[in-house]
Amino acid sequence: MRRRRIRQLLPMLRRQSRQSDSHAGALSAVILTGLLLAISTPLAAQSADEVVVPNFWNQTQRTVAIGETDIDVIRFVTTDDYPPFNFVDPSDRLIGFNVDLARAICEALGIPCTIQVRPFDDLLTTAVGDRADAAIAGIAITQATRQLVAFSDVYLRLPARFVVRRGLPLEVEDVAGREVAVVEGTAHEAYLEAFFPTAEIIPFADDRAAQNALRSGEADYLFGDGVSLSFWLGGSTAGNCCQFTGGPYLESAFFGQGMAIALDPGQPGLVAAVNAALRSVHASGEYAAIYLRYFPIGIY
Numbered sequence: 001m002r003r004r005r006i007r008q009l010l011p012m013l014r015r016q017s018r019q020s021d022s023h024a025g026a027l028s029a030v031i032l033t034g035l036l037l038a039i040s041t042p043l044a045a046q047s048a049d050e051v052v053v054p055n056f057w058n059q060t061q062r063t064v065a066i067g068e069t070d071i072d073v074i075r076f077v078t079t080d081d082y083p084p085f086n087f088v089d090p091s092d093r094l095i096g097f098n099v100d101l102a103r104a105i106c107e108a109l110g111i112p113c114t115i116q117v118r119p120f121d122d123l124l125t126t127a128v129g130d131r132a133d134a135a136i137a138g139i140a141i142t143q144a145t146r147q148l149v150a151f152s153d154v155y156l157r158l159p160a161r162f163v164v165r166r167g168l169p170l171e172v173e174d175v176a177g178r179e180v181a182v183v184e185g186t187a188h189e190a191y192l193e194a195f196f197p198t199a200e201i202i203p204f205a206d207d208r209a210a211q212n213a214l215r216s217g218e219a220d221y222l223f224g225d226g227v228s229l230s231f232w233l234g235g236s237t238a239g240n241c242c243q244f245t246g247g248p249y250l251e252s253a254f255f256g257q258g259m260a261i262a263l264d265p266g267q268p269g270l271v272a273a274v275n276a277a278l279r280s281v282h283a284s285g286e287y288a289a290i291y292l293r294y295f296p297i298g299i300y
Contacts, residue, residue, distance in 0.1 A: 051298035053288040056154050056258070057279050071273050074113040075132040076102045079120050082138055084227070084294040085259075097294040098136045098259075101155065104286050108277040124148055127262050133270060135262040150265040152274045154258035155287075159248030159299055160188050161226040163214060163233065165241055170220060172246030175199045181210040181219035187254045188224050194254075207232075215241050226299035234297045248300050 078086040078098055086096040099115060106113035118126055120137065127135040127149055141151055162180075164170045170178070176198035182189045184203035192201050202219055204210040211232055214222040222229070226248060232238050249255070263271050281287045291298075 051292060051295070052300040053291050053298070054156065054300050055282065056157070057282055071109065071111055071270055073111055074102075074106055074109075074134055074270070074274075076113060076115045077118045077123055077126050077132045077135050078102070078115060078137040079123070080117045081120075084231075085138055086136075097156070097290060098138070100290045100293065101281070101287070102134075102136050102261075104281045104290065105274060105277040108280040108284070108286075109273055124262065128264050128266075133264060133267065134274065138259055139262045141257040141260055145262070148265075149262040150268075150271050152261040152263060152271065153278055154260045155278055157250050157258035158255060159226040159250050160191060160223065160255055161229055161244050161247045161249070161299070163222040163224075163229055163242045164220070164245045165214060165217070166243055168220070170245065175221060178220040179218070180221040180223050181213040182223045183207055183210055186224070191249065191251065191254045192223055211238070215239070221245075227295075230295055230297040230299050244297075 078094075078096075080086060080088045080094060082096070082098075084096055085098040086094065089095050094115065094117060102113060102115055116132065118132075123135040123137055123139060124145070126132045135149075139145060139149075141154075145151075162172055162175075175196050178199055179202050180192060180196070180199045181202050181204055182192055183206060189201065189203055192199060199221075202213065204213060207224065207228060210219075210222055210224065213219040215238070222242070226244075229244070233242060233244070252258075261274055263274065265271075278287075
């Protein structure tokens with residue numbers, strides 16, 4: 001009955017967990033291009049002192065101690081088409097923020113882990129079956145997914161950001177009456193309409209068109225996904241034209257509740273162990289190292 005319920009919900013969960021296929025494909029291509037360039041030629045990164053590394057953990061919260069777990073192994077599943085979180089590098093090696101974080105979790109717990117690539121639509125079925133223990137692939141935290149899996153603590157939230165051309169003294173407070181480029185039909189456009197109604201919103205068909213509008217001066221600001229914008233800002237296409245300003249914007253009703261690991265709800269000990277490991281990875285500085293590896297221009 002449980003697996004039948006999962007199959008019924010999967011089409012809906014896929015729509016909730018990812019953007020539209022066309023926009024997601026274009027977004028992944030932009031990010032992957034930036035990442036592959038970073039592998040051979042580092043991006044124009046900010047210094048470590050300038051990058052804000054997020055902290056999502058309540059330090060006063062009581063969690064299980066690392067040594068208290070009796071977990072022998074964690075079998076992770078993920079995808080290989082969601083850069084910079086999980087993707088394949090030119091040598092066919094599975095890498096990414098999620099992949100490195102999964103390995104760091106197991107290292108903190110002192111146990112082995114495996115990471116297997118599965119189609120996105122199979123992740124939830126696999127995570128609550130007997131083939132895996134955890135899915136780490138950006139599965140949306142929704143009322144529907146909470147019926148199927150337990151989620152770890154949130155380890156990353158994906159902010160929206162404003163971008164402005166360098167040298168222009170424009171702060172977000174100046175947005176009233178200004179032309180703001182955004183991709184049409186996205187949550188970012190909806191957010192602008194709801195919270196910046198005095199801005200002159202200019203919708204574009206895709207990220208490239210919106211970016212070009214900012215570079216050319218057709219728009220004063222660009223508003224969009226902080227992840228893809230960070231790779232654009234650090235890449236050759238932007239030509240060091242622009243920089244983040246204001247934000248980050250994290251309203252869950254528009255941009256989701258964040259990224260967490262989907263776990264089998266029948267293993268409460270595993271949930272507690274993973275949460276303890278996440279806190280340990282952050283406290284040790286390893287989380288910051290992984291974050292800076294994949295976000296050389298911080299998204300916060």
